[in-house]
Amino acid sequence: DAKTTQPNSMESNEEEPVHLPCNHSTISGTDYIHWYRQLPSQGPEYVIHGLTSNVNNRMASLAIAEDRKSSTLILHRATLRDAAVYYCILYNAGKSTFGDGTTLTVKP
């Protein structure tokens, strides 16, 4: 399976932007890049996904490198409710493998 690499943890101040990186150097041409986040005691929830172009939605933005070997999830103004574990996964037909994700701490 194609694998992703993320930092174990990151910190941000409230109301500041947060850039969460993900490396996926073995991505194949048909793999989509999906991001999920998991709040305590809940299942993961979908955040955003993309294939080649940058994407924006109400939750976040996704910036994808031109060679697609890395991507960055951007939270434009972090809130305390954004504190969670963020997972970047490569998504294709069939099983989707999650890594250990990045634990985001947001300081007031």
Next chain:
Amino acid sequence: GAGVSQSPSNKVTEKGKDVELRCDPISGHTALYWYRQRLGQGLEFLIYFQGNSAPDKSGLPSDRFSAERTGESVSTLTIQRTQQEDSAVYLCASKQTYNSPLHFGNGTRLTVT
């Protein structure tokens, strides 16, 4: 509409007993996944069902683990002769089509004593 529903939400069992975990996916979702999440760790893929195709069982950790799905509806994950290392949260997710996002339930927390 209703999301992915898992039951029970918590299960405590004695070592050696069998347990059955249930997942009700979102109606119309053709694909269903089971994951295991140990305390403080990421999600570990267990099994994947897609329509009427043979399931991908490559993540099942031992022959004590099995899962079934009837058509595109309910799935059950069965763990036989439970061991303490089986203690974890078992998460189910479903998706509608090839590139649809995964929708997760809140999981079943299994504790083996």
